[in-house]
Amino acid sequence: MARTIAEILGFLRTLAPVARLVVPERLRPVAVRGVTLDSREVRPGDLFAGLPGARVHGADRADDAWEAGAVALLSDRPSPLLPSLVVPDPRRVLGPLASWLHDDPSRAVAVHGVTGTNGKTSTVHLLDAALTAAGRRTGLAGSLVVRAGDDERPAGRTTAEAPAVQAMLARCRDAGVDDVALEVSSHGLALHRVAGTRFRTAVFTNLSPDHLDLHGDLESYYAAKASLFTPERADAAVVVVDDEAGRRLAAETTCPVTTVSTTGVPADWRAGTIRADGDGTSFRARGPGVDVEVRLQLLGPQQVPNALAALATAVGAGADPAAAVRGLAATPALPGRLERVDAGQPFLAVVDFAHNVGAHRRVLPFLRSVTAGRLVVVLGATGGRDRSKRAALGRCVAGLADLVVVTDESPHDEDPAALRDAVAAGAREVAGAEVVVHADRRTAVAVAVAEAGPGDTVLLAGRGADGVRIEAGVAEPLDDRELLRTALRPRVAG
Missing domain, CATH: 3.90.190.20 (Mur ligase, C-terminal domain)
Structure with missing residues (x-):
């Protein structure tokens, strides 16, 4: 759907009241049809987001974007070539804007976001398999692949930039997808890449020191992860409580929370009789009204909390438990994961x-x-x-x-x-x-x-x-x- 500059400015002012429009002397007829922050990917009719970066300011590429057919700029400084929507922090508003330009696709599909230091990719693929086996049409986005219905593409990074996330969700909606399993990195949260996305479920796997070059310290890293687990962003939470961070998050979140444990910690979903060998991994899954043996093709007991969290999420989303377990069992070894x-x-x-x-x-x-x-x-x-x-x-x-x-x-x-x-x-x-x-x-x-x-x-x-x-x-x-x-x-x- 095309939007006018005036409509976009009005929307931006709901997020940043100081948003303003700077119009150059030469003005093309303006109808915005998409948004991107990569000048190499601009298509005619796009809004180009020129974001400040560590080494280069994206607005310096406004000339290239203009030549490629961009009709407007979103940035913290104007361009002499393009009508410029100027806000103090363009990255913070980009996700909600991209979602709005795509008619809020996450309101039409159930998005299940998985975050944590380790296990995100495996959990996303296990959840996708569980939901598919239960008869749902699914989409998936993570560090290995991005799939919207039958449209499958290689992944560029763990969590794509906000325009790509919203475009992917829009493709899912248009393809009749019911559920999307989305890998959510701490970079994706701290840099607002999933802002504007409504989550049906926020899933937490674990936390250990990593990415402190971005976050500075472990507390800030935890805070980035925990920011997903609020009623403003997610309808429900599934939290693995096998480490201190998980137990803290389960206690602090105000979302309705389902807990998962593989270590004997009291939880809503528990795993017992864990056996792992060179051919796969098996465990007994017990949850509300569920007591079933699970056999995975994936190697290692570290996959048990991932599988149990995926099962709890799928069942919480309405999937039949027996079908979901069949999906877990059918998940093949993932590329580069043991x-x-x-x-x-x-x-x-x-x-x-x-x-x-x-x-x-x-x-x-x-x-x-x-x-x-x-x-x-x-x-x-x-x-x-x-x-x-x-x-x-x-x-x-x-x-x-x-x-x-x-x-x-x-x-x-x-x-x-x-x-x-x-x-x-x-x-x-x-x-x-x-x-x-x-x-x-x-x-x-x-x-x-x-x-x-x-x-x-x-x-x-x-x-x-x-x-x-x-x-x-x-x-x-x-x-x-x-x-x-x-x-x-x-x-x-x-």
Whole structure:
């Protein structure tokens, strides 16, 4: 639906009363048909959002947007070329504006947002499978894929920018989707990417130190997550109470809350008789009127709270419990989430996205439990992220592995050697594990595979299904799963 500049200004003034319109001398006929904050994606009729950034101000791209057909600018400063809607904080109003331009799609579909440090991607996919098996038409958006009905696209980031989120929800609505499972990162919350979205359910998995480069400290990180769990944003909450943050959130939220536990903490939904092996994971799920055995194809007991939260959310949304359980059981291994790579080698080889201490504390004990021999872990640290977690990551992994191979991930604009040194220094603080360093990731994987023998396990951690490595602004195709397959082939042939 096209909107006039006057209509948009009126809407913005409900959010920011000081919003004003600055009109250049040369004015095109204005009918706004969409919104984007990427000048490369502007289509004729779009409103271009020029947001202030850490290095570049988006309004500096207004000329490019104008040439591509943009008809107006939303920013904190005007453009001499475009009618400019000027507000003090354009990022804060962008989500509600994008939602309004798309006729508030989250009011027409049930959006279930999943947040937490670890487990978001798995929970979103498990929830999608549970709802689909219960006969619902679903959409999904997360770090692996974005799907609106039959329209499936690769994901760019965990939580897309606000215009993309609202466009995706609009596609879901237009495709007749009933429910959307949406991965909600702390960046997405702190940077208002899901502002303007009404959530049927807000789901919390866990909290451990991560992304402190953005949030500053753990309390601010918690506050970003907790901001989703208010009656103004969500109708209901599902909270895993296996850690202190979950228990605190369950006590503090004023949304109707359903609690989930896999550790014996009193909760509405509980998991018992948890068994995890090299072929999958099983547990007994007990909830209001439900007592059922669940068998997952996904590896590791860390998937049990994800599956139980997905089941509680689906049932809370009206899904038949038995059908939802069938959906959980049918969920295949997710790309880069303890994904097995098997070339016929006499040991277990897996790729996982584990990139923080909390994730490794969940994954490594399971791998140790299914490993008769040595546990070999290849890891590094991504540049431009929280510096405080690098040595801690090395210490954590060295405390649980036999051989730690430190290598590069995506250094971005940081010195790769400094990243490796920080992780390796932390690892060497722990007695017991052997620590070696190989800058080239291909070499590191080859060394790990060469060191592995029958009954061992090799874990390639940190990147998961990410297919691109970035150094000094240059993107290089690099898939850990292919690295592992390439290293395994000569080993098996030999």
